[in-house]
Amino acid sequence: MDDGLFGTPDDSGDAVESGAAGRPAPPLAVRMRPASLDEIVGQEHLLGGRSPLRRLIAGSGAASVLLYGPPGTGKTTMASLISQATGGRFEALSALSSGVKEVRAVIDMARRRLAHGQQTVLFIDEVHRFSKTQQDALLDAVENRIVLLVAATTENPSFSVVAPLLSRSLVLQLRSLTDDDVETVLRRAVADPRGLDGSVELSDEALDHLVAVAGGDARRALTALEASADAAEAGDVIEVADVEAAIDRAAVRYDRDGDQHYDVTSAFIKSIRGSDVDAALHYLARMITAGEDPRFIARRLMIHASEDIGMADPTALQAAVAAAQVVQMVGMPEAQLALAQATVHLATAPKSGAVTSALGKAMTDVAAGKAGAVPPHLRDGHYAGAKKLGNAIGYRFPHDDPDGVLAQQYAPDALVGVDYYEPTDHGFERELAPRVGRLRSIVRGLTSRGRSRR
DSSP states (O other): OOHHHHOOOOTTOOOOOTTGGGOOOOOHHHHTSOSSGGGOOSOHHHHSTTOHHHHHHTTOOOOOEEEEOOTTSSHHHHHHHHHHHHTOEEEEEETTTOOHHHHHHHHHHHHHHHHTTOOEEEEEETGGGSOHHHHHTTHHHHHTTSEEEEEEESSOHHHHSOHHHHHTSEEEEOOOOOHHHHHHHHHHHHHSTTTTTTSSEEOHHHHHHHHHHHTTOHHHHHHHHHHHHHTSOTTOEEOHHHHHHHHTOOOOOOOTTSHHHHHHHHHHHHHHHTTOHHHHHHHHHHHHHTTOOHHHHHHHHHHHIIIIIGGGSTHHHHHHHHHHHHHHHTOTTTHHHHHHHHHHHHHHSOOOOHHHHHHHHHHHHHHTTOOOOOOGGGSOOOSTTTGGGTTTTTOOOGGGSTTSOOOOOOSOGGGTTOOOOOOOSSTTHHHHHHHHHHHHHHHTTOSHHHHHHO
């Protein structure tokens, strides 16, 4: 086991002295890692009653798990506790630095241990960065319990983990810590002998600021606290200015109860919708400076691109998705430029709610039972007996028409002639509106050309 990454306090509960055994003290975030189930803060939805995760950490479960959630929510902690509970050997791999060779070496070692009755817990951090080949190398060992796999990922495993590995594992989603959770973590770190052991105090304002910049990430909160304490003298009271000096961030108002978080986010989106590029950039700057998760900002931009711009500027969604990719592949602080570029693009783009309105009307009809059978000529005909059922008979292939469009019924009978999408005269939709009208006329056979081909 890598003591620097997964180590837990000794049984005495004493803080590790700096320079002990010739090594500096581990970071505060490592020293304060929960040593038992009772010390875990947050994730109540996964730890109640006889939940699978509680049983695993208590040593009475044997399922491999995928822990999915934002940074600093306890994934590594839970892996460490599961390892302690099983009494087995702990092996840790990082997808950033390990390949198939390393995975197979651990599995071979685990197989030899199992022959002597010893279980191996294999922790893989950032498992979403493993290739399909690397993930496939784990399948047999997981299925036959040669290893008990505990994998951590910040990405949705449905999209980043191969299906066979998903089906062999219990997927548990961790949530960002609440502000109250982060406050509990900070207060404990100030008082606990493993942490600062009461050597400094935190003013209420400084505590609020640390909670705000943490953004639900306990590791980030503890790192900022440690940096602030390192610059203080014993017995000092740490103020907001001390925190700012330590972490080089201004005290932007993102209050502890979350109101400012939602207010600023709302103002950001409404400024983009209102085409006020300068106000949008202001609120973007406030979110970035306050430590908002850049992935959250990117998600809001992608949603807004379709919700309030849509086909008035089809490139808006591309710009928002590109910014999200930069956030994922490059990270902060450089990604803040891509977020700013996308913000400017969306704020200055022509606006349209036609896509949102069209989908809303279509879903309302479906919810009201206006569905109807798929017309027989559109049904799947790629299986034996389909033609006997009347499927795919009479379907006309649009590419056979010189213009690539022809008269044919596509909607169910009850919805023929219903218009959902109504383009505005904003931006690209100004050009799109007459095209939509012409296409409807041809498809529905309302033109002389369409009737002659029906």
